[in-house]
Amino acid sequence: MNALSGPRFLLALWRTNLLSVMEYRASFLAQVAGMFLNNTAFLAFWAIYFQRFHQVHGWRLDDVVLLFGVVAAGFGGATCLFGNVVRLATVIVEGELDYYLSLPRPALLHALASRMVPSGLGDLLFGFAALAVVGVGSPEEALRFALGAALGATVFVGVLTTVHALSFWTGDSSLLAGTVMQGLILFSTYPLAVFDGWTRFLLFTLLPAAFVGAVPAGLVRSFTWQGLGELTLAAAVAMTVAIVLFRRGLAHYQSGSALQVRL
Amino acid sequence: MTALAPARKYVAISRIQVRAALAYPLDAVGRAIAIVLFVVVFLHLWRATYQVTGRTVAGLGLRDVVWYFAIAEVVMLSQPRTAPLLAQAVKDGSIAYQLVRPYRFLLFHLSARVGDTLPVLALTLVAGAGAAWLSVGAPPDWRGVALLPVELPLAWLLNFLMSTSIGLLAFVAEDTTAFEWIYNKLLLVAGGVLVPLDFFPGWLRGTAALLPFASTTYAPAHLFVRPGGPGAIGLLALQLAWIAALGSVTWALYRHGLRRLVVNGG
Numbered sequence: 087m088n089a090l091s092g093p094r095f096l097l098a099l100w101r102t103n104l105l106s107v108m109e110y111r112a113s114f115l116a117q118v119a120g121m122f123l124n125n126t127a128f129l130a131f132w133a134i135y136f137q138r139f140h141q142v143h144g145w146r147l148d149d150v151v152l153l154f155g156v157v158a159a160g161f162g163g164a165t166c167l168f169g170n171v172v173r174l175a176t177v178i179v180e181g182e183l184d185y186y187l188s189l190p191r192p193a194l195l196h197a198l199a200s201r202m203v204p205s206g207l208g209d210l211l212f213g214f215a216a217l218a219v220v221g222v223g224s225p226e227e228a229l230r231f232a233l234g235a236a237l238g239a240t241v242f243v244g245v246l247t248t249v250h251a252l253s254f255w256t257g258d259s260s261l262l263a264g265t266v267m268q269g270l271i272l273f274s275t276y277p278l279a280v281f282d283g284w285t286r287f288l289l290f291t292l293l294p295a296a297f298v299g300a301v302p303a304g305l306v307r308s309f310t311w312q313g314l315g316e317l318t319l320a321a322a323v324a325m326t327v328a329i330v331l332f333r334r335g336l337a338h339y340q341s342g343s344a345l346q347v348r349l
Numbered sequence: 350m351t352a353l354a355p356a357r358k359y360v361a362i363s364r365i366q367v368r369a370a371l372a373y374p375l376d377a378v379g380r381a382i383a384i385v386l387f388v389v390v391f392l393h394l395w396r397a398t399y400q401v402t403g404r405t406v407a408g409l410g411l412r413d414v415v416w417y418f419a420i421a422e423v424v425m426l427s428q429p430r431t432a433p434l435l436a437q438a439v440k441d442g443s444i445a446y447q448l449v450r451p452y453r454f455l456l457f458h459l460s461a462r463v464g465d466t467l468p469v470l471a472l473t474l475v476a477g478a479g480a481a482w483l484s485v486g487a488p489p490d491w492r493g494v495a496l497l498p499v500e501l502p503l504a505w506l507l508n509f510l511m512s513t514s515i516g517l518l519a520f521v522a523e524d525t526t527a528f529e530w531i532y533n534k535l536l537l538v539a540g541g542v543l544v545p546l547d548f549f550p551g552w553l554r555g556t557a558a559l560l561p562f563a564s565t566t567y568a569p570a571h572l573f574v575r576p577g578g579p580g581a582i583g584l585l586a587l588q589l590a591w592i593a594a595l596g597s598v599t600w601a602l603y604r605h606g607l608r609r610l611v612v613n614g615g
Contacts, residue, residue, distance in 0.1 A: 113524070120530045127534035131543040138406075138548045142397050261375050265382050272390055280397035285389070 095191060096199055100167060103202035114204050121208025122215075125158055128275070129216075143279035148220045150277060153303040155220070156231065157274045159213025160238035160298060165206030168198040171243050172267065174250035175260040184341050194332045198243070217306075227306055233314075234302030237321045241297045242270060244324025247332060254335025266293065274299030294320060358452060359460035366464025377469045380426045381476035384419070388480035391418045407547040412485040413574040414545065419481040421542040421570040424501070425533075427470035428508040429462035435516025436525045444610070455513065455603060462509055470501065493573035500569035503588050507565040510595035517599065520606035535560075541567035561595060564588040 107114050129151060136147040170177060177183060177197055186193040186200075213235060222228050249266045252259040273281075273295035281289055289296040297320040305313050370377065392415055399411045409417070435458070438444040448454055478488075488494050515528045522528070537543050540562035546554050557563055568584045575581070 116524070116527050120527055124530060124534060127538050128543075130538045134538075134544050134549055134553075137550055138544075139398055139402065142394070142401070261379050264379060265386070268383055269386050272386055276390055276394060277397075280393045282393075285393060 117204040118208040121205035145277035155216025159235035162206040162209025164239040165203035169201035169203040175253040178253040238302040240321035247328035362460040363464035384477040419477040431512040432516035436519035439519040492576040517602040
């Protein structure tokens, strides 16, 4: 296996996923457009809020739109490219891992990248539309936006994979994972400045929503190497914990002996 | 046989659905956790807001807003989901079996959805009220608490009628998912869940207040915190008017759907 076989394998998976979801063209487009509108509704909330209050702890409408854009692009990218991250616990408890373990590819990567969530594309598009709305100052800003969203997505995938991987020991952890996902999205789309004390501490540690939203968004407008370093470190830690836990969990995995045919 | 005999089967249907919901409680637990998370986030947002603006905005203080939000979220999280069930039944043809059974189709769904949502309503109410109480103290007005047994069923009924109407559109549109999404977003924004209508700009507040979305979420939440306010009677009257109007729409869509239905095979 040469060095390029990994990326080529991923590209092939993503291409197949895209063709698969586009099989039902109308449903695919409805989900993409629906998610775009869904996010727009939340911005309507913020527009009404700031029309009345103008700013909250220094955050204005533009800052929140940018924050929402970074989170949407990161979350959308993650669920487009690694769609099984939202249902990995089900993959584990229903024995679907048998399929991935039987092939000469990294099981976790293969499992995560084997599904695309169509609405994720709506999130991704919304993210870049939000960037356009707040006004891209320069190509560097757009690049920093994409980099921030990608690192935020890595933190998101790492944390969710970790919680889903608990299924190896605890049985189905879907409910916990769903709650963590909801918490990550919820807390990452609100101005970090409104959180203080223990809540703020948790957002940088146990539920690292700050690294999914506020920190990547901060890189776009006021870039610092330290900020980038912290975000990269957070992404590396999140993914390392996820990979180590998943590998250890495999020792506890009990095959579902499910007969699966993939066409 | 007494005059109440026909009602018994619908009560039985509700009871069966309550048991089914209690047998699989994870969904209800998930929603209870969600409401706690929502209240925590909103507490932080509005506390930060009130630190800047002062004690009250448009007549509402921090305690009012947090309790308002908790009640509005209880309505959101315990809404009956008739639309996907009806759309699925139309798509897979099982609606043909439902229509010939010895019950009234719409009453069956009404009683079944009551059963589905009662445990969720109870759990989210306890979790949401608990989180609000721990955050900002007791409810602002106990008359609002007394009104809740009236207001929550009215809001639930509005949600049911809207969701059923959307589901019945499946006779025409087949896939109703997009309508459901739009309806939920309208509840969140125009229904005043995320920001009370009291904070809307004047021109938008007047229009939004007249829509059924406000009667579904804003009315119960606002009446909980301001039950004796000047517009209280008006809010209640508007809710009843929307129930009558949407009830008629639901009935008309049902009759229209029956006329379009073609059942093949045996």
